[in-house]
Amino acid sequence: MSHSTAQAEWPLWEIFVRTKAGLDHKHCGSLHAADAKMAIQLARDVYTRRQEGSSIWAVPSQHMVASDPGDKDMYFDPMEDKVYRHPTFYVLPESVDHM
Amino acid sequence: MYTQAMDSLPAEVKPTLRSAEEMQLQQRFDARIDDGQFIEAKDWMPEHYRKTLVRQISQHAHSEIVGMLPEGNWISRAPTLKRKAILLAKVQDEAGHGLYLYSAAETLGTSRDEMFDALHSGKAKYSSIFNYPTLTWADIGTVGWLVDGAAIMNQVPICRCSYAPYARAMVRICREESFHQRQGFDALLTMMRGGTDSQKAMVQDAVNRWWWPAVMMFGPPDDQSPNSEQSMRWGIKRVSNDTLRQKFIDAAVDQAKVLGVTLPDPDLKWNEARQSYDFGAIDWSEFFRVVGGDGPCNRERLKARVKAWDDGAWVREAALVHAQKQAAKADVQRQAA
Numbered sequence: 059m060s061h062s063t064a065q066a067e068w069p070l071w072e073i074f075v076r077t078k079a080g081l082d083h084k085h086c087g088s089l090h091a092a093d094a095k096m097a098i099q100l101a102r103d104v105y106t107r108r109q110e111g112s113s114i115w116a117v118p119s120q121h122m123v124a125s126d127p128g129d130k131d132m133y134f135d136p137m138e139d140k141v142y143r144h145p146t147f148y149v150l151p152e153s154v155d156h157m
Numbered sequence: 158m159y160t161q162a163m164d165s166l167p168a169e170v171k172p173t174l175r176s177a178e179e180m181q182l183q184q185r186f187d188a189r190i191d192d193g194q195f196i197e198a199k200d201w202m203p204e205h206y207r208k209t210l211v212r213q214i215s216q217h218a219h220s221e222i223v224g225m226l227p228e229g230n231w232i233s234r235a236p237t238l239k240r241k242a243i244l245l246a247k248v249q250d251e252a253g254h255g256l257y258l259y260s261a262a263e264t265l266g267t268s269r270d271e272m273f274d275a276l277h278s279g280k281a282k283y284s285s286i287f288n289y290p291t292l293t294w295a296d297i298g299t300v301g302w303l304v305d306g307a308a309i310m311n312q313v314p315i316c317r318c319s320y321a322p323y324a325r326a327m328v329r330i331c332r333e334e335s336f337h338q339r340q341g342f343d344a345l346l347t348m349m350r351g352g353t354d355s356q357k358a359m360v361q362d363a364v365n366r367w368w369w370p371a372v373m374m375f376g377p378p379d380d381q382s383p384n385s386e387q388s389m390r391w392g393i394k395r396v397s398n399d400t401l402r403q404k405f406i407d408a409a410v411d412q413a414k415v416l417g418v419t420l421p422d423p424d425l426k427w428n429e430a431r432q433s434y435d436f437g438a439i440d441w442s443e444f445f446r447v448v449g450g451d452g453p454c455n456r457e458r459l460k461a462r463v464k465a466w467d468d469g470a471w472v473r474e475a476a477l478v479h480a481q482k483q484a485a486k487a488d489v490q491r492q493a494a
Contacts, residue, residue: 092476
């Protein structure tokens with residue numbers, strides 16, 4: 059058992075992979091790395107062993123900011139009654155309905 | 158499965174809830190589970206659910222990591238360059254699977270170091286299957302065919318686990334695992350079709366040794382698996398041990414025929430009424446002995462794992478110090494500019 063490193067974990071990074079040009083980077087997991095360069099190198103070996111990616115983003119996990127799941131209803135539900143934001147809200151004559 | 162030791166723990170007592178607010182959260186949680194919804198890392202969850210998942214996911218991760226050892230044993234002795242490249246890729250996949258799972262467990266609030274400490278001190282379990290030795294090259298093919306075959310059977314249902322980060326890791330793993338089983342069967346088929354008599358005998362010997370340990374990978378029978386019901390209720394476990402075991406045996410019998418080997422169970426017999434194979438009694442005392450630490454290779458595996466971790470300590474420390482030094486240098490340059 060090693061005690062010397064028990065309190066010295068490499069920092070955690072969140073990894074995002076773009077599968078091919080034209081698509082978004084998508085979160086695929088996290089990993090530990092000592093620095094940014096190593097995070098990218100390890101991400102290649104951990105998350106793209108079968109050419110799943112053409113580009114990688116690595117972000118220190120401690121810098122990620124997220125909405126609170128407890129606020130989910132309060133935060134997102136106000137949009138529920140704004141149906142006029144969707145094109146299907148407007149009933150148009152058939153001759154121009156492809157608009 | 159890789160977390161079969163979960164099933165050998167004594168039944169857990171459900172903690173009582175403390176406040177009205179907590180009861181309300183619990184009800185909302187139960188409703189989401191019943192509705193088939195996923196639970197994400199930052200969502201409220203009962204402590205017992207969290208604890209169960211940390212234990213299961215970390216055991217699963219440990220199994221992937223320790224699982225590299227019996228196969229790594231043959232990388233330098235693979236019979237051809239092709240088989241060596243395949244085995245390297247497979248062992249690298251196992252490392253990757255361990256890492257996906259450790260990172261899923263970390264979303265529940267545990268740390269990598271805590272999990273490693275639990276493994277290295279012998280507190281945490283891993284699958285009993287990796288405590289058996291890989292004596293010949295045929296063992297490597299058999300591990301792919303039977304051990305990875307059993308693992309796939311077990312892991313596919315976990316892709317629908319209620320805890321989303323675990324489920325996502327499992328989707329990724331299952332996508333990669335199929336190659337593991339196929340390459341194993343392919344290696345055995347090559348020996349059986351083109352090999353000498355002694356090579357064929359080697360395959361049969363490996364199958365004889367791995368069959369029962371593989372059948373035990375699914376864990377104790379349902380009626381001796383005290384925590385299964387709770388895990389089913391929570392959507393952590395989707396299919397029971399015995400159901401999966403039967404499915405595995407039914408598939409393996411047909412595959413063994415193609416291969417031209419026999420399975421070491423004189424009681425294996427097709428049951429027309431059940432549309433499944435009946436099979437002989439399983440020696441559960443062996444299972445509990447191996448899970449409990451007295452398998453053929455338990456000490457050797459743990460020793461190899463701890464040695465690898467300790468030998469790597471200076472690399473981890475140096476990388477961290479280097480990163481800190483570079484960051485400090487960059488700070489100085491920024492301030493000077």
